[in-house]
Amino acid sequence: MRKFxxxxxxxxxxxxxxxxxxxxxxxxxxxxxxxEMRLTQEEKAGAPxxxxxxxxxxxxxxxxxxxxxxxxxIVLRIAEQSEALMPRDAQGRARTMSWVFxxxxxxxxxxxxLAAIDLFHEGEEWARLRRPGAVENVLHRLRQLAGWLxxxxxxxxxxxxxxxxxxxxxxxxxxxxVLVQFxxxxxxxERCEARPAFRQAxxxxxxxxxxxxx
Ligand SMILES: N[C@@H](CCC(=O)N[C@@H](CS)C(=O)NCC(=O)O)C(=O)O
Numbered sequence: 685m686r687k688f689x690x691x692x693x694x695x696x697x698x699x700x701x702x703x704x705x706x707x708x709x710x711x712x713x714x715x716x717x718x719x720e721m722r723l724t725q726e727e728k729a730g731a732p733x734x735x736x737x738x739x740x741x742x743x744x745x746x747x748x749x750x751x752x753x754x755x756x757x758i759v760l761r762i763a764e765q766s767e768a769l770m771p772r773d774a775q776g777r778a779r780t781m782s783w784v785f786x787x788x789x790x791x792x793x794x795x796x797x798l799a800a801i802d803l804f805h806e807g808e809e810w811a812r813l814r815r816p817g818a819v820e821n822v823l824h825r826l827r828q829l830a831g832w833l834x835x836x837x838x839x840x841x842x843x844x845x846x847x848x849x850x851x852x853x854x855x856x857x858x859x860x861x862v863l864v865q866f867x868x869x870x871x872x873x874e875r876c877e878a879r880p881a882f883r884q885a886x887x888x889x890x891x892x893x894x895x896x897x898x
Pocket of ligand 1: 701702703704739740741742743753754755756
């Protein structure tokens, strides 16, 4: 049975955005059954969990054959086992992997930098000075992404793990001043979020915190 880690509690701003969502969504797309390993804040820093995830983060993943960590690597592992996430031909596989890495390495760093400024450093002098440059870097990447996407539904000719990963990164762009400039990316994100697998994953993820509040 496949198993991944999640947190039994996270602050409000993180709900719906914890990186285990990527794994949950991938497993739903693939139609593979799974179990969760819900961690307390103490457990994530404990020696047993650090054997599974050296940085004390979620998600980690086990499937009976491998034990691994890093959401991108885990999603690719699941994609290897499901054509729903990655075509079987060499070119299709290569393009899927390219987009997974593009989301994580080319787009996410800029998005995460701006998010950190707005979520964690609002009002600090350095953040006020840095913010315009950080916004411009996000705009630049999103202009390039929108240019590639054009009027396509997905990054390639069908939905892949690359779209899954890119959507989770675009979900971190919460600045209306940025979003308003990219109607096609907003529509792309919403198209991916409308997939039944995403909706199921999000509902199951949010249910953790609804239970915690009871
Ligand atoms: N690069 C890692 C990042 C994972 C990550 O940032 N996880 C966050 C939750 S979204 C976490 O566990 N934060 C707790 C911590 O860093 O102590 C991945 O993609 O799996």
